[in-house]
Amino acid sequence: MIAGYRVLARKYRPTVLGDLVGQDLLVQTLGQAIHHNRLPHAFLLHGIRGVGKTTTARIMARVLNCLNNHTETGKSIDACGQCASCKSLTDDRHLDVIEIDAASRTGVDDVREIIDSSRYKAVTGQYKIFIIDEVHMLSKSAFNALLKTLEEPPPHVKFIFATTEIRKIPDTILSRCMRFDLKRIEPKLLVDYLKKIAGLEGFVLEEEAAFSLARAADGSMRDGLSLLDQAIALSFTDNRSDRISAQTVYNMLGLADRQRLFKLLGAVLEGQPDVTLQHTADLLHDGADAQLLLQDILDILYGLICLKTVPQFQKESFWSQADREAGSQLTAPLAVSTLLSLWQALLNALQEVKIAPVPSQALELALLRACYLSDLPPLENLIQSLKGGRSRDSTLPVTSQALHHLVGQAPVVAQTQHAINKPAVSLPTSFTDLAKLVSNAREPMLYTQLLHDVDCIQYQPGEMTLYVKPTVPATFLATLKQVLQTVTQHTWIIHLAKQPGQGSLEDQKKALQRQAYEEVLSHLNIQAIQNAFPGSTLEIIN
Known part of the structure; x- marks a missing residue:
């Protein structure tokens, strides 16, 4: 019995498109393409781990090569499951469906084998199908070797690629494939499916336990089923072996009881440091990890903020009904700004907990600071x-x-x-005075940019229009506003012009110097000197 056991993720793997959970658009599009026989030669399935990429590829291979799957207009979207092709594919021994792991076969020689094999027609089915998992792991030369075959493949060949990192795939490959993006499984669907599988296994999965498993799975069906498998194994140690309790899941994941977390957060929001420390000590004593505990608190705070601002969060979250009720009561008297400030403070404290020699102490001090922060007015x-x-x-x-x-x-x-x-500093009356003010504020880089790269089109104290050269960094305006506001204690309004005017301060200075130089050259005495000394030049000494 032990040797024949199959994990839940394999035991309940879908065999038809209609059994895929949370991928309605994919099922609809593929179903229509199969039914009307409008199938491309290459498919690309993209999504996070455990959402059904390889499963979808195998279902497509089963449908395409089913011997009894023919209608007047095309194929049915469901394979019969009884023919020799379907049975051999179920047993992983189909000669015409070749599944390749690109993570271990990344070279150009492996791709050459695929190209050579694609020249021969299918043995038992209609198509020779190549399923390449983790295709982004192929080398650059391997992708290049695949291009020509992928662009003009034999009519009996289909390619199905699966990847978790689509940005690593060359555009030349992407343009030759029909792309499908598999979504994360929605919380409610994941919770319902976990309950259903637990029931098929003869177990009752408590609602809070299901939500905890769904949160840990983070939208991945395979992760959720693997965790459920572990929870079932752990529940055999309980007196009620047919029930998976929330506490069992908490212990398995190293999490704290959600209701106790709400009590802890309530003490923080009410500014009760003694109660906060007591709740924290109890949770740590019961085995909760300090870092995970703070992450759970941040997760609850995020949910509380969503409860206050996003009404549909009530239905679409990973929260159980009990959590939503507790959260609504907790946030009723609070402002969103208070919750946001608290979330930001605890997020910064998360790094402190990670690097602290004693993480539990860093957690307690962070929560103490949060107690006093939550008690402050805006x-x-x-x-x-x-x-x-x-x-x-x-x-x-x-x-x-x-x-x-x-x-x-x-x-x-x-x-x-x-x-x-404190009296405000008088505003500079000209753009030149403004540049001097910036220089006195010890901002040499900003001062240099004002001299050489900025053309003042219009100026009045507190408001100006500037033309800024394209070479100036994008942060220039924000930095200038911040420096001026700090120095003058006045909010400045700065407009941008599309065309330059008289030039920068440095350009204007040089123009004045040239004008003065020309006036000097035109003086009669200077001309007489130059006539007396042919070839002499006039130099300006600063």
Whole structure:
């Protein structure tokens, strides 16, 4: 029995196009092409691992070579499964269907074997079919050797390519193939299919367990079935061997209980550091990995943001109904800006956890910072309150404790008010003065660009129109605006002109020098000197 066991991904591999999950467009297009006998000589199947590329290639080979698959207008989209061709293909012994792994046979000699073999007609079927998996692994010379045969193949030959990295395939190959992009399996479809397979195996897969497996599979059906296989094997150790519980899946994947994660995140959002540390310690004690724990929290935060902003997320997410209800209650009193700030802070902390000598300590400190961050009001509200002249107590009745823990109360108010009352620097009255201002700000690169590469068409303090040479970096305008705003404490408006004007500051300077030089040359005394000393020249000394 052990020797004959087949993993779920092979046991329940689809044998007809209609059994493919989540690839409706592919099934419809291929079905119509097969039915009306409008089949190209080369197909290219592209998608992530485990979405059905090789399975689709084998189904196509079965349909094309089925001996009983003929209608008046073409072939049926389903093979009979009973003829000698179908049975030999099921047993992987079909003489006319040649499956090649390009990852191990990458050279031009391997392609020459394919070309030589393609000259001979099929033995038992109608077509000789070459299925080349991971075709992007072929060498450049191998692709070149395949070009001519792929462009004008014999009428009895079909090529089916499968790849996960389509950008590595030359355009000359892509243009000779009919391309199909296989999509990731949608969450709901993946969850339903995992439940169905578990039922066929005599097990009941809990909803939360199915969603956890689907999240870990990340849109790959094969990954999901492999994980389900592992969960079934692990569930035999439980008292109820016919039920796959969520806790079993959590233990198998090294994940934390989702409900406990929601409690932890709730404590963070409510600004309760002691409760946060307790929940974190309990999860780590139960075997959760610090890095995976933080990734799960980020995943939940992403879901919470989507719940607040994208209504259809309720139906299309990897979240179970219990998770969606808990998430809705958690985010009801919160602003989206708060969740976004928290997500960004924890995302930055993820790198700290990865490199920390003790990851658990880095995780705890990151969550502590998040507790105080979530308790802060939006920055624009804080500044507006301070501009209005309100007292510290009336401005921050709820968040004063958080501000005290972060930076202290009095310095924040004093420094902020000082920044608000600080007089603004007078704006430069000319473009030349603006360039000098940039130079005084110790921005030599920007100053050089203003002198040589920028033509000021129109200028008034706070707003100007510039012509910028194509050689100037794309970041020039953004850098100029930032420097001017920092130095003058004023938001500048900069327009771009399509045509140059009088030239850059350096060009104008040189023009003035030439004009002065010509005026000097036209002076009578200078002309008399040149007549007295033939061949003499006038040099300008700066």
